Amino acid sequence: AQTVTQSQPEMSVQEAETVTLSCTYDTSENNYYLFWYKQPPSRQMILVIRQEAYKQQNATENRFSVNFQKAAKSFSLKISDSQLGDTAMYFCAFMKHGPFTNMRFGAGTRLTVKP
Amino acid sequence: DVKVTQSSRYLVKRTGEKVFLECVQDMDHENMFWYRQDPGLGLRLIYFSYDVKMKEKGDIPEGYSVSREKKERFSLILESASTNQTSMYLCASSSNNVLTFGAGSRLTVL
Structure with missing residues (x-):
């Protein structure tokens, strides 16, 4: 079974600084997807960024980028120019390719952006 | 935008009661999921469904059942x-x- 590990339960960063959240996963699959989801306090979970394992190029969405190291099974999220609105729980998730598959999540990292 | 609506944000129930949590999506998606979120454990899959009347157990199905009639x-x-x-x-x-x-839906069972 696939597992997703987020080793940083909590992190903080100063506004406008850069922060990196770590994620590792374990799988024997070769074709899969990786995700970062964000859950602001008392608000809905939303997708931040998605990476397809067959793509070597790291995904980027505005201030959010990933460092995908397939051999090391590592998938970190970098947030540049942190904003107060980035304060949230961040979940790393894995989904293998194909029908009838479910998404597996890590335990989450609580990020606080300080003014 | 896809909208997924859960009927109750907060519920308080007593031990032994039967509880229904409803979820409706408006974008004709085939797959639907129920997760449970607990501090330090992330999200754990209870059940998922890939079609009407179809269901698959997730990682923690004990004590739960699901229904997908539509x-x-x-x-x-x-x-x-x-x-x-x-x-x-x-x-x-x-x-x-x-x-x-x-x-x-935040459920409290007393």
Whole structure:
């Protein structure tokens, strides 16, 4: 079974600084997807960024980028120019390719952006 | 935008009660999911469904059942609620391998 590990339960960063959240996963699959989801306090979970394992190029969405190291099974999220609105729980998730598959999540990292 | 609506944001129930958590999505997605979210444990899959009347057990199905009579609606049922089922419950639907979540239902069992 696939597992997703987020080793940083909590992190903080100063506004406008850069922060990196770590994620590792374990799988024997070769074709899969990786995700970062964000859950602001008392608000809905939303997708931040998605990476397809067959793509070597790291995904980027505005201030959010990933460092995908397939051999090391590592998938970190970098947030540049942190904003107060980035304060949230961040979940790393894995989904293998194909029908009838479910998404597996890590335990989450609580990020606080300080003014 | 895809909308996933969970009927109740907060519920308080007593031990032994039957509890229904309802979820409706409006974008004709095939797949729907029920997760449970607990601090330090992340999200754990209870059940998912890839078609009407189809269901698959997730990682923690014990004590739960589900119903999918219509494509847009996926219900989670606690036949006899227990205190260890106090949690946040998240419903999601998916298309193209991306999950869209509802706002969550926080259930307290006394």
